[in-house]
Amino acid sequence: AQSVAQPEDQVNVAEGNPLTVKCTYSVSGNPYLFWYVQYPNRGLQFLLKYITGDNLVKGSYGFEAEFNKSQTSFHLKKPSALVSDSALYFCAVRVLYNFNKFYFGSGTKLNVKP
Amino acid sequence: EAGVAQSPRYKIIEKRQSVAFWCNPISGHATLYWYQQILGQGPKLLIQFQNNGVVDDSQLPKDRFSAERLKGVDSTLKIQPAKLEDSAVYLCASSPRQGLAKNIQYFGAGTRLSVL
Numbered sequence: 001a002q003s004v005a006q007p008e009d010q011v012n013v014a015e016g017n018p019l020t021v022k023c024t025y026s027v028s029g030n031p032y033l034f035w036y037v038q039y040p041n042r043g044l045q046f047l048l049k050y051i052t053g054d055n056l057v058k059g060s061y062g063f064e065a066e067f068n069k070s071q072t073s074f075h076l077k078k079p080s081a082l083v084s085d086s087a088l089y090f091c092a093v094r095v096l097y098n099f100n101k102f103y104f105g106s107g108t109k110l111n112v113k114p
Numbered sequence: 115e116a117g118v119a120q121s122p123r124y125k126i127i128e129k130r131q132s133v134a135f136w137c138n139p140i141s142g143h144a145t146l147y148w149y150q151q152i153l154g155q156g157p158k159l160l161i162q163f164q165n166n167g168v169v170d171d172s173q174l175p176k177d178r179f180s181a182e183r184l185k186g187v188d189s190t191l192k193i194q195p196a197k198l199e200d201s202a203v204y205l206c207a208s209s210p211r212q213g214l215a216k217n218i219q220y221f222g223a224g225t226r227l228s229v230l
C-alpha cells in the first residue's frame with residue numbers, strides 16, 4: 001500500500017532559526033514529490049516539487065526540500081524561519097502508475113515563535 | 115488568473131439530509147479533483163476527473179456520494195444521505211493537463227461540512 005508519513009504532528013522553532021519538517025514515503029516506482037502549505041480556513045498552496053534531477057529543490061517563500069532516494073525521504077527546510085511561516089504543512093506523492101493518484105501525509109503544524 | 119472557486123464555504127446539516135458542493139476550476143484546467151479532509155488528517159482523494167470523464171473514483175463511497183462534471187468545467191459533489199462521519203472539509207483542486215504546471219494541484223478554499 002502507498003503511504004506518506006510525517007512523523008511529527010508539530011514542530012516548534014524560534015524565529016531566525018533553521019527549520020526542518022520531515023517526510024518519508026513508501027510507494028512503488030519513482031514518485032513525484034510535493035510540499036503544500038495550508039493556512040487557517042484556506043486551501044492548500046503549492047510550495048515545491050521534485051520530479052527528477054538535482055536532489056535539492058527550491059520553492060516559494062525561501063523553502064527548499066532535499067530528496068533522498070535511499071532513505072525515501074523528502075524533508076522540507078528553510079535556513080531562517082519567520083513567524084509568518086506558521087501553518088500546516090503537507091507532504092504529498094504522486095504515484096505515476098496508479099491513475100497518477102496523489103497521496104498526502106497527515107500534516108505537520110509548524111509554530112514559529114518570535 | 116482566478117483561482118479555484120468553491121461554494122458554499124460552510125454547511126451545517128442533520129444526519130440523513132442531503133447536501134451538494136460546487137466547484138469551478140481554473141479556466142482551461144482539464145483535471146479536477148475532490149478531496150475529503152477530516153480534522154487532523156491529510157486530504158484523501160474521493161474522485162478525479164479528466165475533462166468530463168472519471169479517471170479514478172476508487173475511494174468514493176458510492177452508496178451515498180456522487181459527483182459529476184457534465185460539461186468538463188465545473189463540478190458538483192453530492193452526499194445523500196449524510197452521516198456524522200462525513201463531517202469534514204471538502205476540497206476541490208484542478209490542474210492543467212500540459213505545461214510546466216501539469217503536476218501541480220491548485221486548491222480552492224474548501225467547504226466545511228458539519229453533520230449534526
